[in-house]
Amino acid sequence: MATLKIPHPVPSAVEDAENLMKAFHGWGTDEKAVISILAHRDADQRKQIMVAYEELYKENLIKRLESEISGHFERAMYRWMFDPIEREVIFANVALKKSVDWIVIIELSCINSPDELLVIKKMYQNRYKLSLEEDVAFHTSGDFRKLLVGLVSTYRYRGEEINASLAQAEAKILHNLIKQKTFDHDEVIRILCTRSKAQLNATFNCYKDEQGTSITKSLSSASSSEFVSALRTAIRCIISPEKYYEKLLRRALNKGGIDEDSLTRVIIMRAEKDLQVIKELYQKRANMTLDHAVSKEASGDYKKFLLALIGN
Template structure:
């Protein structure tokens, strides 16, 4: 469930484009006007605003925004202004080019999106970078990570609810055997995790828990300093319960010494229209503080205002 509150019966895209243009002209930029418009329009409406802006002023709205605002506020506004597939393509490209073993962004995009959303992101990647996402992931990763990440970003999983219980049982045993042997990058283990449908994997992980007495994620905690095991755990968490995964990303972004604005911005902009309400509920239950209050306490200025608007704060 989304948190962001969209205006019912918003002005036409042309009117919004005109107001945004007014926010850019004259002395200083009217950041509050930018927030009041963009933070309260759906992805479909934001796309139409960009079209209307380009037609009226001969410039991409994103270029105008880039020229007028800066810092963390610019980052959150620009990411939000992109349509979801473009945004995922941009984030995936950044993650691939700056890849390091602790970076989970490619896993988030591959596993916390539907098959259709991942396919749309790959198409947007083609259009924007003139090559494929899997090509860049293969070029910038190595070893076991490449074995995991290339099939993850390439897959088009079955999205239905049909499950083969016999297969779930047998593959739960395969997973347990490989994990017991510490063969974490074994081809069979990676094949199961990267190709099976989410419903099938949930059934497999349930059988694993029932058969062996504890969840698969617990067995993958054997070496907390191993980045590849952490990547496997993130993959499983993004497939089975993305809201819990993203709550943890936000919690770590806020609770560390100095805010991780990059992680906070990424999660808020990618989940605000999907499941941020559920993420917020999990955050409140785990931390005894409302998510919007935690963000309010940890950020400032226009960046803070934009985040709070996307989190559905009534006065934002």
């Protein structure tokens, strides 16, 4: 369930564009007005506002926003204005520049459904004139390449059927390899990168039943290497995107100084999808509402924008 709140009736795209222009005019920007419009429109409506704004004023709304607002607020608004698939495509491409940000690639490949990933890959090709696979492979090496290329390449089986004896056998393979600390073994990569999400969840459940501890806990007590951390991220995204995001929020808000990038990413990417579920999980685990935590840790227009997106 989404947290995004859209007024009924919603103003026309032309009205919204005109009101945005009013907010930009005069002494300073009326950030409150900007938030009251853009934080309460869905992706389609935002797209229509951008088109209407461009037609009315012959300028690009995103560029205008960049010149009107700044800091964390600007960066969050910039992300928010993209079409959700385009946003994933662009941030995957950014993640592959310089030192590869593997978290973005793992989230993209393990949280999206096989068909959503396919749509992202098609748009990636249209935009960059090469495949996501070749870009990931080109910018990585060694174990990370094996893992990341495997994760983005496979068109996983989409069905819910599972093979229970296979789950048991593969849970045993994973346990033995973790025990031997051969995390980069071809079999780890094969299982994680090719099995369906339903089958992997069955395997991870078998692992927990037989070993009395979860595979992610086994991994974290076996090693603190970056590669193992990547394996754990992939597994957590496959088991439950909502729990994964909830934990990311707790960490982002719990650093004595927020992790702006993660906080923005989770809220922007999930506000139109399942942020309500993530909020409820957060409240249980953190013993406070997400609204309260954001109010406490964030500030200024950035805070107001995030609070609007999380349904405050």
